[in-house]
Amino acid sequence: MTITPPALSVFEALESEVRSYCRGWPAVFDRAQGSHMYDEDGHTYLDFFAGAGSLNYGHNNPVLKRALIDYIERDGVTHGLDMSTTAKRAFLESFQNNVLRPRDLPYKVMFPGPTGTNAVEAALKLARKVKGRESIVSFTNAFHGMSLGSLAVTGNAFKRAGAGIPLVHGTPMPFDNYFDGTVPDFLWFERLLEDQGSGLNQPAAVIVETVQGEGGINVARPEWLRALAELCERQDMLLIVDDIQMGCGRTGAFFSFEEAGITPDIVTVSKSISGYGLPMSLTLFKPELDIWEPGEHNGTFRGNNPAFVTAAATLDTYWADGQMEKQTLARGEQVEQALRAICEEQSGTHFRGRGLVWGLEFEDKPRASAVCKRAFELGLLLETSGPRARSSSCCPR
Structure with missing residues (x-):
């Protein structure tokens, strides 16, 4: 397929230089359905980007679209702040019946602003309020959002530099396998916590992604996550799992931490929770932490x-019978086999991932961008991730 870049004069003239995805994908998109997007010139693209993880059920999923259209046509409430509405009640009941109760999770549900970084800001704020401490521990190559509090616990130097002010009250620690297995897990972290001369203020909480998408598809082992949960309990720190990108079934189970058998104190959810790509986020926490005024x-x-x-329709349709997790894991095995074959044929390549979250790493780093560029020319939407990438992560679906 030959794609001629369109005339983008109005975008270039009026839109800020901060725009990013449109630079790598120079097309004007017009329609989307299922796993495909279509530009205004009629070209078809297979979408492995999936809205950076916010379209786990595809573009314009017909079941969810029907529920949305019906609601709008009957003049259902669109904007409700935190008022009680029939739509909110239906979601809460569905979330309780299809997600929380089957997993024996005790969480209270908070609706912060509708983006992922809003959920993280609420989590950090609550942890500090509960513990009466300021410091939050995060991990190398972490990504938790673009607002100031979330940036303070994000690792990417390029994104941090955009803050324009010092990012404080956050301390990074090595993520799983950061030292390629040469250093025991949490050796440095525990030493700092126990040493009165380390200069590390007692943290209120630790925030972690079970799989770092933006950071390069870095997968934490279940035993590492269990050890982290135990460390937090011993040291009186809250454990926050940021499940914004990896939750809602992207790794298989609804929550990505289920495989490790842990119950975090606080969980952030966004991206695919609405099922339709509509803005929505949740901050979940144990009932005893609900000390908000x-x-x-x-x-x-x-x-x-x-x-x-759409969120309630998603849960009722896809999470009531347990088949979604099985289907995701089965398709994940197909992706893994395909990537293994590529790596066996191509020297200097490695792959890693979990569920339907996978990345292909090149020892020749610039090759990743070249592959994404060529993929676009052939009608496939891919993205780069990792500390050298300046746009958001690519999680093939």
């Missing part, structure tokens, strides 16, 4: 009712 944390768009509608 009414209105102490809020946001104008925390009541995105159309997102509640």
Whole structure:
């Protein structure tokens, strides 16, 4: 397929230089359905990007679209702040019945602003409020969002530099296998916690991704996550799992931490929770942590009712019978086999991932961008990730 870059004059003239995805994919997209996107010139693209993880069920999923259209046509509430609505009630009941109860999870549900970084900011704020401490520990190559609090626990130097001010009250520690197995897990972390002369203030919480998408598809072992949970309990620190990109079934189970058999104190969820790509996020936490005063944390768009509608339809349709996890794991095995074959044929390549989250690493680093560029020319949407990447992560679906 030969693709001629369109005239992008209006975008170039009016839109900020901060735009990124459109530079790597120079097309004007017009329609999307299932696993495909279509530009205005009629070219078809297989979408492995999937909205950076917010389209786990495909573009314009017909089941979810029907629920949304029906709701809008009957003049259902669109904007509701934190008022009680029938759409919110339906979502909460579905979330409780299809997600929390089957997993015996006790969480209270908070609706912060509708983006992932809003959920992280709420989690950090609550952890500090509960523990009365400021410091938060994060991990090398972590990504937790673009607002100031989330950036303070993000590793990428390029993104951190955009803050324009010092990012404080966050301390990075080595992620799993950061030293290629040459150093025992948490040796440095525990030593700092126990040494009164280390200069590390007692943290309120630790925030972690079970699979680092933006950081390069770095997969934490279940035993590493269990050891981290035990360390947090011993040292009176809350454990926050940022499941914004890897949750909602992307690694197989609904929550990516289920494989490790842990129950985090706080969990952040966004991306595919609405099922339809509509803005929505959740901050989940154990009931004893619910010490908020009414209105102490809020946001104008925390009541995105159309997102509640599609979210409830997603859970009722795809998570009621347990088949979604099995299907994801089966397809993940297919992806793994395909990537293994590529690596056997191509020297200097390695792969890693879990569920339907996979990355292909090149020893020749610039090759990753070249592969993505060529893939676009052939009608496949891929993205780069890792500390050298300046855009968001690519998680093939």
